[in-house]
Amino acid sequence: MTRFAAIADLLKQDRPGFSLPQQLYVGEDAYHFDAEVMLKSVWLYACTVAHVKNPGDFYLFELGETSAIIVRGRDGEVRAFHNTCTHRGAKLCDARTGHVPRIMCPYHQWTFGLDGKLLAARNMPPEFEKSAYGLRPLALENVGGLIFVCFAENPPPIDRAKADIAEQIALYDLGRLKVAVQDDLIEPANWKLVMENNRECYHCDVSHPELLKSLSTYGFGKGLPEDGEADVVDDAKFDAMLEEQRQRWEELGFYRDLVEFPDGWWHRVARLPLAHGAVSQTLDGKVASQKLIWPHGEEPTSLSIWTQPNSWHHFCCDHVVTFSLVPLGPDKTLLRTSWLVHEDAVEGVDYDADNLAAVWRATNKQDSKLASLNHAGIRGDGYRQGMYSVEEKLVDAFKTFYVERGVAALAAQGA
Ligand code: 3BY
Ligand code: FES
Ligand code: FE
Numbered sequence: 416m417t418r419f420a421a422i423a424d425l426l427k428q429d430r431p432g433f434s435l436p437q438q439l440y441v442g443e444d445a446y447h448f449d450a451e452v453m454l455k456s457v458w459l460y461a462c463t464v465a466h467v468k469n470p471g472d473f474y475l476f477e478l479g480e481t482s483a484i485i486v487r488g489r490d491g492e493v494r495a496f497h498n499t500c501t502h503r504g505a506k507l508c509d510a511r512t513g514h515v516p517r518i519m520c521p522y523h524q525w526t527f528g529l530d531g532k533l534l535a536a537r538n539m540p541p542e543f544e545k546s547a548y549g550l551r552p553l554a555l556e557n558v559g560g561l562i563f564v565c566f567a568e569n570p571p572p573i574d575r576a577k578a579d580i581a582e583q584i585a586l587y588d589l590g591r592l593k594v595a596v597q598d599d600l601i602e603p604a605n606w607k608l609v610m611e612n613n614r615e616c617y618h619c620d621v622s623h624p625e626l627l628k629s630l631s632t633y634g635f636g637k638g639l640p641e642d643g644e645a646d647v648v649d650d651a652k653f654d655a656m657l658e659e660q661r662q663r664w665e666e667l668g669f670y671r672d673l674v675e676f677p678d679g680w681w682h683r684v685a686r687l688p689l690a691h692g693a694v695s696q697t698l699d700g701k702v703a704s705q706k707l708i709w710p711h712g713e714e715p716t717s718l719s720i721w722t723q724p725n726s727w728h729h730f731c732c733d734h735v736v737t738f739s740l741v742p743l744g745p746d747k748t749l750l751r752t753s754w755l756v757h758e759d760a761v762e763g764v765d766y767d768a769d770n771l772a773a774v775w776r777a778t779n780k781q782d783s784k785l786a787s788l789n790h791a792g793i794r795g796d797g798y799r800q801g802m803y804s805v806e807e808k809l810v811d812a813f814k815t816f817y818v819e820r821g822v823a824a825l826a827a828q829g830a
Pocket of ligand 3: 612618619782
């Protein structure tokens with residue numbers, strides 16, 4: 416009987432097209448399973464290259480009790496290491512981000528290079544081999560500037576996702592951007608409910624007035640709102656408009672077909688028209704930063720990427736907004752949102768930080784409330800697995816990914 420035998424039973428109760436059994440959302444064991452087993456078996460989105468822009472910049476990515484240091488080396492490479500000293504195990508970095516010339520343990524000052532090599536350890540016996548005590552590396556992939564890490568010894572393949580994502584975001588050149596604003600929002604809901612909420616716009620009309628000024632809900636089962644019209648237009652009209660847009664994108668050389676969670680993979684990549692003629696995801700639809708990051712001028716479309724199981728990203732012509740999520744407890748989730756602008760953009764001159772963040776700051780708050788209500792309702796005796804609408808097929812895709820990877824991770828553990 417493994418520690419998570421009860422979880423295995425719950426995973427078996429999954430029904431295609433329906434939400435999960437209660438205890439997978441609210442149970443203490445499910446949280447431990449997610450943080451210690453399931454999420455450690457897959458690639459997780461941590462940050463962008465702009466979060467560790469210069470050699471010596473580091474960024475912590477933490478899941479449960481495990482902490483990773485993501486650090487840029489002198490050679491420009493971004494690497495990840497366990498945030499645990501190879502002497503007696505002290506946590507090396509406590510600060511969430513920072514800049515260091517090398518990594519020095521606060522306990523007995525063992526000192527490591529930015530490439531993880533042990534450089535100095537005082538008074539060790541003669542047989543001690545420094546080369547055997549470098550920091551323990553973690554799998555890291557730089558996907559066109561988006562940094563993914565995996566806590567597994569044998570990470571799943573990532574090549575298809577790299578090909579689909581890296582090529583499409585190359586034009587936005589994340590290496591030239593800087594993090595202008597970063598918000599940490601702790602949501603009182605299970606992380607899977609925060610993710611499910613992100614994967615549908617069934618709730619958008621009523622809850623997201625700010626977001627709907629620019630976001631097209633097409634791709635979530637609805638048409639594109641047009642100026643002065645109601646939010647939903649018929650599919651044929653939308654498809655014709657999309658076709659016209661696509662021809663223009665193709666001529667500019669940046670159109671690729673929608674990539675929608677290809678079999679066995681975990682990413683969705685979509686260029687979508689913005690609504691109401693907006694050129695950025697802002698309150699007034701205008702650019703938030705005057706220094707564009709996109710080579711073709713103001714652009715009424717955005718490129719969006721959603722990855723299982725913990726991220727989504729929107730690329731506009733003037734800024735990028737990127738979201739990384741980790742569970743902190745059964746009913747506690749950290750959503751970190753970062754807004755990136757051109758590295759030369761000057762705050763107060765080229766952009767106003769509050770204006771840049773306004774749409775998604777409001778949207779995150781609204782979604783947090785919805786996810787917490789979702790969690791609260793599921794906790795009660797009245798909850799039964801509920802049927803997803805046709806506008807929630809991407810919720811089902813997330814949930815199915817969770818169940819399949821959960822089952823596989825349990826099987827691998829038993830082996
Ligand atoms: O745009 C997003 O990332 C998600 C998808 C639909 C609703 N939403 C806010
Ligand atoms: Fe790090 Fe001793 S635990 S130097
Ligand atoms: Fe929402």
